[in-house]
Amino acid sequence: MTEEIEQVAQRYARFTALGAAVIAAVWHLGYDLTVTITGWSAFRWPWLALAAWIAYSAIFVVALRSLTGTSRGPARIGELALATLAIDVAVILSLRPGELLGISDWAWGSVGWIAVMLVWGRPRWRAELIAFLAANAGIMLSAMILTGTLDRVSISKYLVVIAGGVTMQLGYAWGCRMLLARAEDAVVLARRLAADDALRQSAQRIHADRLRRYAAIRDVAESLLHQLGDGADPGDPRVREDCTAGAMRLRRLITEREDVPDELVSALRERIEAAERRKVMVTAPPFGDYLPGLPDGVREDLLRAPIRALDGARSRARVTVSAMSTMVSVAVVADNDDLPISAAPVQEPSGVVVTYQRQGGEVWVNSIWQGP
Numbered sequence: 001m002t003e004e005i006e007q008v009a010q011r012y013a014r015f016t017a018l019g020a021a022v023i024a025a026v027w028h029l030g031y032d033l034t035v036t037i038t039g040w041s042a043f044r045w046p047w048l049a050l051a052a053w054i055a056y057s058a059i060f061v062v063a064l065r066s067l068t069g070t071s072r073g074p075a076r077i078g079e080l081a082l083a084t085l086a087i088d089v090a091v092i093l094s095l096r097p098g099e100l101l102g103i104s105d106w107a108w109g110s111v112g113w114i115a116v117m118l119v120w121g122r123p124r125w126r127a128e129l130i131a132f133l134a135a136n137a138g139i140m141l142s143a144m145i146l147t148g149t150l151d152r153v154s155i156s157k158y159l160v161v162i163a164g165g166v167t168m169q170l171g172y173a174w175g176c177r178m179l180l181a182r183a184e185d186a187v188v189l190a191r192r193l194a195a196d197d198a199l200r201q202s203a204q205r206i207h208a209d210r211l212r213r214y215a216a217i218r219d220v221a222e223s224l225l226h227q228l229g230d231g232a233d234p235g236d237p238r239v240r241e242d243c244t245a246g247a248m249r250l251r252r253l254i255t256e257r258e259d260v261p262d263e264l265v266s267a268l269r270e271r272i273e274a275a276e277r278r279k280v281m282v283t284a285p286p287f288g289d290y291l292p293g294l295p296d297g298v299r300e301d302l303l304r305a306p307i308r309a310l311d312g313a314r315s316r317a318r319v320t321v322s323a324m325s326t327m328v329s330v331a332v333v334a335d336n337d338d339l340p341i342s343a344a345p346v347q348e349p350s351g352v353v354v355t356y357q358r359q360g361g362e363v364w365v366n367s368i369w370q371g372p
Helices: 002-038 046-070 076-096 107-120 125-147 152-229 237-255 263-277 298-311
Strands: 279-283 316-324 325-336 353-359 362-370
Touching: 002 046, 002 107, 002 152, 046 107, 046 237, 076 125, 076 298, 107 125, 107 152, 107 362, 125 152, 125 263, 263 279, 263 298, 298 316, 298 325, 298 353, 298 362
Parallel strands: 279 316
Antiparallel strands: 316 325, 325 362, 353 362
Protein backbone atom coordinates (compact mmCIF):
# COMPACT_ATOMS: atom_id res chain seq x y z
CA MET A 1 0.00 0.00 0.00
CA THR A 2 2.81 2.42 0.95
CA GLU A 3 4.66 1.69 -2.29
CA GLU A 4 1.51 2.36 -4.32
CA ILE A 5 1.00 5.73 -2.62
CA GLU A 6 4.66 6.65 -3.16
CA GLN A 7 4.28 5.78 -6.85
CA VAL A 8 1.21 8.03 -7.04
CA ALA A 9 3.20 10.90 -5.47
CA GLN A 10 6.03 10.34 -7.95
CA ARG A 11 3.56 10.40 -10.83
CA TYR A 12 2.10 13.66 -9.50
CA ALA A 13 5.59 15.18 -9.41
CA ARG A 14 6.41 13.96 -12.91
CA PHE A 15 3.21 14.83 -14.73
CA THR A 16 2.65 18.23 -13.13
CA ALA A 17 6.19 19.12 -14.25
CA LEU A 18 5.47 17.83 -17.74
CA GLY A 19 2.19 19.76 -17.68
CA ALA A 20 4.13 23.01 -17.43
CA ALA A 21 6.23 21.89 -20.40
CA VAL A 22 3.11 21.07 -22.45
CA ILE A 23 1.63 24.52 -21.77
CA ALA A 24 4.89 26.21 -22.75
CA ALA A 25 5.20 24.10 -25.93
CA VAL A 26 1.60 24.68 -27.04
CA TRP A 27 1.89 28.41 -26.33
CA HIS A 28 5.20 28.70 -28.16
CA LEU A 29 4.14 26.70 -31.22
CA GLY A 30 0.50 27.75 -31.36
CA TYR A 31 0.87 31.46 -30.64
CA ASP A 32 4.48 32.62 -30.75
CA LEU A 33 5.35 30.94 -34.05
CA THR A 34 2.03 31.90 -35.63
CA VAL A 35 2.32 35.62 -34.87
CA THR A 36 5.99 35.60 -35.88
CA ILE A 37 5.10 34.25 -39.33
CA THR A 38 1.83 36.10 -39.91
CA GLY A 39 3.20 39.36 -38.50
CA TRP A 40 6.47 39.20 -40.41
CA SER A 41 5.91 42.71 -41.82
CA ALA A 42 5.37 44.13 -38.34
CA PHE A 43 8.99 43.49 -37.48
CA ARG A 44 11.74 45.92 -38.24
CA TRP A 45 14.23 43.06 -38.06
CA PRO A 46 12.20 39.88 -38.59
CA TRP A 47 15.23 37.61 -38.61
CA LEU A 48 16.07 38.79 -35.10
CA ALA A 49 12.54 37.79 -34.01
CA LEU A 50 12.96 34.40 -35.65
CA ALA A 51 16.34 33.92 -33.92
CA ALA A 52 14.69 34.79 -30.61
CA TRP A 53 12.01 32.16 -31.29
CA ILE A 54 14.71 29.54 -32.00
CA ALA A 55 16.67 30.52 -28.86
CA TYR A 56 13.47 30.18 -26.81
CA SER A 57 13.03 26.69 -28.29
CA ALA A 58 16.60 25.72 -27.34
CA ILE A 59 16.12 26.82 -23.72
CA PHE A 60 12.81 24.97 -23.67
CA VAL A 61 14.56 21.73 -24.75
CA VAL A 62 17.19 22.11 -22.01
CA ALA A 63 14.52 22.63 -19.35
CA LEU A 64 12.39 19.78 -20.75
CA ARG A 65 15.28 17.29 -20.58
CA SER A 66 15.82 18.17 -16.93
CA LEU A 67 12.11 17.87 -16.09
CA THR A 68 11.84 14.55 -17.92
CA GLY A 69 14.84 13.06 -16.12
CA THR A 70 14.46 14.44 -12.59
CA SER A 71 11.07 16.22 -12.38
CA ARG A 72 13.11 19.31 -11.46
CA GLY A 73 14.42 22.29 -13.34
CA PRO A 74 18.09 22.50 -14.39
CA ALA A 75 20.66 22.67 -11.60
CA ARG A 76 22.02 26.08 -12.68
CA ILE A 77 19.33 28.39 -13.96
CA GLY A 78 21.00 31.81 -13.68
CA GLU A 79 22.42 31.84 -17.21
CA LEU A 80 19.26 30.32 -18.69
CA ALA A 81 17.06 32.91 -16.95
CA LEU A 82 19.22 35.77 -18.26
CA ALA A 83 19.15 34.27 -21.76
CA THR A 84 15.35 34.04 -21.57
CA LEU A 85 15.07 37.70 -20.54
CA ALA A 86 17.45 38.54 -23.41
CA ILE A 87 14.93 36.89 -25.77
CA ASP A 88 12.31 39.32 -24.45
CA VAL A 89 14.63 42.25 -25.18
CA ALA A 90 15.47 40.88 -28.66
CA VAL A 91 11.82 40.65 -29.68
CA ILE A 92 11.17 44.20 -28.44
CA LEU A 93 14.13 45.47 -30.46
CA SER A 94 13.01 43.61 -33.57
CA LEU A 95 9.60 45.33 -33.61
CA ARG A 96 8.69 48.55 -35.32
CA PRO A 97 8.04 51.30 -32.70
CA GLY A 98 4.31 51.27 -33.24
CA GLU A 99 4.03 47.51 -32.73
CA LEU A 100 5.09 47.51 -29.06
CA LEU A 101 2.40 45.75 -27.01
CA GLY A 102 0.87 44.54 -30.26
CA ILE A 103 0.03 41.00 -31.32
CA SER A 104 3.53 40.38 -32.71
CA ASP A 105 5.15 41.29 -29.37
CA TRP A 106 4.90 37.68 -28.17
CA ALA A 107 7.94 37.25 -25.91
CA TRP A 108 6.99 39.17 -22.78
CA GLY A 109 3.81 37.15 -22.30
CA SER A 110 5.47 33.82 -23.10
CA VAL A 111 8.85 33.76 -21.36
CA GLY A 112 7.14 33.31 -17.98
CA TRP A 113 6.34 29.68 -18.90
CA ILE A 114 10.03 29.00 -19.48
CA ALA A 115 10.67 30.47 -16.03
CA VAL A 116 8.09 28.08 -14.55
CA MET A 117 10.00 25.17 -16.08
CA LEU A 118 13.39 26.49 -14.90
CA VAL A 119 12.40 26.95 -11.25
CA TRP A 120 10.32 23.75 -11.01
CA GLY A 121 11.11 21.75 -7.89
CA ARG A 122 13.74 24.17 -6.59
CA PRO A 123 13.72 25.05 -2.85
CA ARG A 124 13.32 28.81 -3.50
CA TRP A 125 11.08 28.51 -6.54
CA ARG A 126 8.59 31.15 -5.36
CA ALA A 127 11.18 33.88 -4.87
CA GLU A 128 12.98 32.98 -8.10
CA LEU A 129 9.80 32.91 -10.19
CA ILE A 130 8.51 36.18 -8.73
CA ALA A 131 11.91 37.81 -9.38
CA PHE A 132 11.86 36.63 -13.00
CA LEU A 133 8.30 37.82 -13.62
CA ALA A 134 9.12 41.17 -12.01
CA ALA A 135 12.20 41.52 -14.25
CA ASN A 136 10.10 40.66 -17.30
CA ALA A 137 7.51 43.28 -16.34
CA GLY A 138 10.28 45.81 -15.70
CA ILE A 139 11.80 45.24 -19.15
CA MET A 140 8.49 45.89 -20.90
CA LEU A 141 7.77 48.96 -18.75
CA SER A 142 11.22 50.34 -19.56
CA ALA A 143 10.60 49.82 -23.28
CA MET A 144 7.29 51.66 -22.99
CA ILE A 145 8.96 54.59 -21.25
CA LEU A 146 11.81 54.75 -23.77
CA THR A 147 9.43 54.68 -26.76
CA GLY A 148 6.88 57.00 -25.15
CA THR A 149 4.15 54.37 -25.27
CA LEU A 150 2.36 55.58 -22.15
CA ASP A 151 -1.16 56.32 -23.35
CA ARG A 152 -4.09 54.91 -21.42
CA VAL A 153 -4.76 52.10 -23.89
CA SER A 154 -1.12 50.94 -23.82
CA ILE A 155 -0.97 51.07 -20.03
CA SER A 156 -4.22 49.09 -19.85
CA LYS A 157 -2.81 46.45 -22.22
CA TYR A 158 0.33 46.27 -20.16
CA LEU A 159 -1.54 45.77 -16.89
CA VAL A 160 -3.90 43.18 -18.36
CA VAL A 161 -1.11 41.07 -19.85
CA ILE A 162 1.05 41.32 -16.74
CA ALA A 163 -1.85 40.40 -14.45
CA GLY A 164 -2.97 37.55 -16.69
CA GLY A 165 0.52 36.15 -17.18
CA VAL A 166 1.45 36.31 -13.52
CA THR A 167 -1.87 34.78 -12.50
CA MET A 168 -1.55 31.85 -14.90
CA GLN A 169 2.16 31.17 -14.49
CA LEU A 170 2.53 31.75 -10.77
CA GLY A 171 -0.90 30.26 -10.11
CA TYR A 172 -0.08 27.05 -11.99
CA ALA A 173 3.23 26.63 -10.20
CA TRP A 174 1.66 27.38 -6.82
CA GLY A 175 -1.30 25.08 -7.37
CA CYS A 176 0.90 22.19 -8.47
CA ARG A 177 3.19 22.72 -5.48
CA MET A 178 0.18 22.46 -3.16
CA LEU A 179 -0.94 19.30 -4.97
CA LEU A 180 2.53 17.79 -4.54
CA ALA A 181 2.58 18.77 -0.88
CA ARG A 182 -0.68 16.92 -0.31
CA ALA A 183 0.71 13.87 -2.14
CA GLU A 184 3.85 13.98 0.02
CA ASP A 185 1.67 14.23 3.13
CA ALA A 186 -0.17 11.12 1.98
CA VAL A 187 3.14 9.28 1.60
CA VAL A 188 4.25 10.30 5.12
CA LEU A 189 0.88 9.21 6.54
CA ALA A 190 1.06 5.88 4.68
CA ARG A 191 4.56 5.25 6.07
CA ARG A 192 3.39 6.00 9.60
CA LEU A 193 0.41 3.68 9.22
CA ALA A 194 2.67 0.96 7.79
CA ALA A 195 5.07 1.39 10.71
CA ASP A 196 2.20 1.20 13.20
CA ASP A 197 0.87 -1.91 11.49
CA ALA A 198 4.32 -3.53 11.54
CA LEU A 199 4.68 -2.70 15.25
CA ARG A 200 1.26 -4.18 15.98
CA GLN A 201 2.09 -7.37 14.07
CA SER A 202 5.44 -7.55 15.86
CA ALA A 203 3.71 -7.31 19.24
CA GLN A 204 1.29 -10.06 18.21
CA ARG A 205 4.16 -12.30 17.11
CA ILE A 206 6.01 -11.67 20.37
CA HIS A 207 2.92 -12.55 22.37
CA ALA A 208 2.31 -15.71 20.32
CA ASP A 209 5.97 -16.68 20.72
CA ARG A 210 5.74 -16.30 24.51
CA LEU A 211 2.63 -18.48 24.61
CA ARG A 212 4.39 -21.09 22.45
CA ARG A 213 7.42 -21.15 24.76
CA TYR A 214 5.27 -21.41 27.90
CA ALA A 215 3.35 -24.32 26.35
CA ALA A 216 6.61 -26.02 25.33
CA ILE A 217 8.08 -25.57 28.83
CA ARG A 218 4.95 -27.08 30.34
CA ASP A 219 5.01 -30.04 27.94
CA VAL A 220 8.69 -30.82 28.63
CA ALA A 221 8.31 -30.61 32.39
CA GLU A 222 5.06 -32.56 32.30
CA SER A 223 6.59 -35.34 30.20
CA LEU A 224 9.58 -35.76 32.52
CA LEU A 225 7.46 -35.68 35.66
CA HIS A 226 5.05 -38.26 34.20
CA GLN A 227 7.97 -40.57 33.45
CA LEU A 228 9.32 -40.30 36.97
CA GLY A 229 5.84 -40.52 38.47
CA ASP A 230 5.15 -43.72 36.54
CA GLY A 231 8.08 -45.38 38.27
CA ALA A 232 10.92 -44.76 35.81
CA ASP A 233 14.31 -45.51 37.37
CA PRO A 234 16.40 -42.32 37.60
CA GLY A 235 19.49 -44.49 37.28
CA ASP A 236 18.38 -45.89 33.93
CA PRO A 237 20.69 -44.42 31.21
CA ARG A 238 17.74 -43.83 28.90
CA VAL A 239 15.83 -41.94 31.61
CA ARG A 240 18.92 -39.92 32.45
CA GLU A 241 19.41 -39.11 28.77
CA ASP A 242 15.78 -37.97 28.49
CA CYS A 243 16.17 -35.83 31.62
CA THR A 244 19.36 -34.27 30.26
CA ALA A 245 17.73 -33.48 26.91
CA GLY A 246 14.66 -32.10 28.67
CA ALA A 247 16.79 -29.95 30.98
CA MET A 248 18.69 -28.52 28.01
CA ARG A 249 15.45 -27.75 26.22
CA LEU A 250 13.98 -26.12 29.33
CA ARG A 251 17.10 -23.99 29.71
CA ARG A 252 16.89 -22.84 26.09
CA LEU A 253 13.16 -22.08 26.25
CA ILE A 254 13.51 -20.11 29.46
CA THR A 255 16.51 -18.01 28.36
CA GLU A 256 15.52 -17.28 24.77
CA ARG A 257 13.72 -14.04 24.04
CA GLU A 258 12.67 -12.23 20.91
CA ASP A 259 11.63 -8.66 21.57
CA VAL A 260 12.10 -7.86 17.89
CA PRO A 261 11.07 -10.91 15.80
CA ASP A 262 13.60 -11.82 13.16
CA GLU A 263 12.96 -14.25 10.31
CA LEU A 264 16.44 -15.78 10.55
CA VAL A 265 16.09 -16.49 14.27
CA SER A 266 12.53 -17.77 13.84
CA ALA A 267 13.62 -20.20 11.11
CA LEU A 268 16.48 -21.49 13.26
CA ARG A 269 14.22 -22.03 16.25
CA GLU A 270 11.78 -24.03 14.17
CA ARG A 271 14.57 -26.39 13.10
CA ILE A 272 15.93 -26.59 16.65
CA GLU A 273 12.52 -27.63 17.96
CA ALA A 274 12.21 -30.18 15.16
CA ALA A 275 15.60 -31.63 16.18
CA GLU A 276 14.57 -31.75 19.84
CA ARG A 277 11.46 -33.67 18.92
CA ARG A 278 13.81 -36.25 17.40
CA LYS A 279 15.53 -36.51 20.83
CA VAL A 280 18.57 -34.52 19.66
CA MET A 281 20.19 -32.60 22.51
CA VAL A 282 20.57 -29.05 21.13
CA THR A 283 22.61 -26.39 22.86
CA ALA A 284 21.60 -22.93 21.68
CA PRO A 285 22.77 -19.88 23.62
CA PRO A 286 20.50 -16.80 23.41
CA PHE A 287 20.82 -15.31 19.95
CA GLY A 288 21.00 -11.70 21.10
CA ASP A 289 18.71 -8.72 20.75
CA TYR A 290 19.98 -7.18 17.53
CA LEU A 291 20.45 -8.52 14.05
CA PRO A 292 21.12 -6.12 11.15
CA GLY A 293 18.88 -5.95 8.14
CA LEU A 294 19.89 -8.42 5.45
CA PRO A 295 19.71 -7.91 1.68
CA ASP A 296 17.59 -10.19 -0.46
CA GLY A 297 18.91 -13.74 -0.64
CA VAL A 298 21.39 -13.43 2.23
CA ARG A 299 19.13 -14.96 4.89
CA GLU A 300 18.48 -18.07 2.79
CA ASP A 301 22.19 -18.54 2.02
CA LEU A 302 23.13 -18.06 5.69
CA LEU A 303 20.69 -20.74 6.84
CA ARG A 304 20.92 -23.37 4.11
CA ALA A 305 24.09 -25.24 5.12
CA PRO A 306 23.73 -24.91 8.94
CA ILE A 307 20.14 -26.16 8.83
CA ARG A 308 21.19 -29.18 6.74
CA ALA A 309 23.79 -29.98 9.39
CA LEU A 310 21.22 -29.58 12.18
CA ASP A 311 18.55 -31.63 10.42
CA GLY A 312 20.98 -34.52 10.03
CA ALA A 313 22.24 -34.54 13.64
CA ARG A 314 21.96 -37.95 15.34
CA SER A 315 22.08 -37.07 19.03
CA ARG A 316 23.61 -33.66 19.73
CA ALA A 317 24.13 -30.25 18.15
CA ARG A 318 25.16 -26.75 19.08
CA VAL A 319 23.77 -23.67 17.31
CA THR A 320 25.23 -20.15 17.62
CA VAL A 321 24.36 -16.87 15.96
CA SER A 322 26.74 -13.90 16.12
CA ALA A 323 26.03 -10.45 14.76
CA MET A 324 27.51 -6.99 14.49
CA SER A 325 26.33 -3.94 12.58
CA THR A 326 27.56 -5.29 9.22
CA MET A 327 28.21 -8.97 9.95
CA VAL A 328 26.10 -12.04 10.70
CA SER A 329 27.43 -15.53 11.41
CA VAL A 330 25.41 -18.75 11.82
CA ALA A 331 27.30 -21.84 13.02
CA VAL A 332 26.25 -25.42 13.78
CA VAL A 333 28.31 -28.23 15.29
CA ALA A 334 26.53 -31.61 15.01
CA ASP A 335 27.24 -35.33 14.95
CA ASN A 336 26.18 -35.56 11.32
CA ASP A 337 28.06 -38.14 9.24
CA ASP A 338 26.02 -37.73 6.05
CA LEU A 339 26.51 -34.05 5.29
CA PRO A 340 28.74 -33.52 2.23
CA ILE A 341 31.41 -30.93 2.94
CA SER A 342 33.82 -28.84 0.91
CA ALA A 343 37.48 -28.53 1.78
CA ALA A 344 37.54 -24.94 0.53
CA PRO A 345 35.17 -22.14 1.62
CA VAL A 346 32.08 -21.88 -0.58
CA GLN A 347 31.16 -18.42 -1.88
CA GLU A 348 27.41 -17.95 -2.41
CA PRO A 349 26.03 -15.46 -4.98
CA SER A 350 24.73 -13.23 -2.17
CA GLY A 351 28.22 -12.84 -0.69
CA VAL A 352 27.75 -15.42 2.09
CA VAL A 353 30.86 -17.56 2.72
CA VAL A 354 30.28 -21.10 4.05
CA THR A 355 33.10 -22.99 5.75
CA TYR A 356 33.05 -26.71 6.59
CA GLN A 357 35.23 -28.79 8.91
CA ARG A 358 34.86 -32.42 10.05
CA GLN A 359 36.61 -33.85 13.10
CA GLY A 360 35.99 -36.78 15.41
CA GLY A 361 32.54 -37.69 14.13
CA GLU A 362 31.29 -34.11 14.21
CA VAL A 363 30.88 -31.55 11.47
CA TRP A 364 31.23 -27.82 11.92
CA VAL A 365 29.43 -25.52 9.47
CA ASN A 366 29.81 -21.77 9.62
CA SER A 367 28.06 -19.28 7.31
CA ILE A 368 29.25 -15.67 7.42
CA TRP A 369 27.90 -12.58 5.68
CA GLN A 370 29.74 -9.26 5.83
CA GLY A 371 28.06 -6.14 4.54
CA PRO A 372 29.74 -3.19 2.86
